[in-house]
Amino acid sequence: MASKIEAEVEVRSDAGKFWESIKESTTLFPKAFPDQYQSIHLLQGDGKSAGSVRLINYAPAVTALYIDGDVLNYYKNFKAYLTVTPKGENKSTVKWACEFDKANEDVPNPDIMRDFAVKCTFQ
Secondary structure, three states, X not given: OOXXXXXXXXXXXXXXXXXXXXHOHHHHHHHHOOOOEEEEEEEXXXXXXXXXXXXXXXXXXXXXXXXXXXXXXXEEEEEEEEXXXXXXXXXXXXXXXXXXXXXXXXXXXXXXXXXXXXXXXXX
């Protein structure tokens, strides 16, 4: 049975503009968050639509088992979602969620991934 964790934050941004910045994260994130991302390279697709594959090189300061390694060594299934909902003029609610099945009971919940996503997305 899949488990789920999530985070929701209100941001001062138009939903469309916020979503465009996420779609441009391949070039934007290493510039905006150099302490988190060294580089992001597009390996497949256009980088903005489903099926795109990115190689993310995290900064040396980012030391987390799940970020450094292959996530599927720890989780049988892992799906992350990002939803941006307009909440009025220049306000939106951004929700990050993930559903996962642990590879075994010794694997902790991916709270560190949620916290990393919140830090980078909502700074």
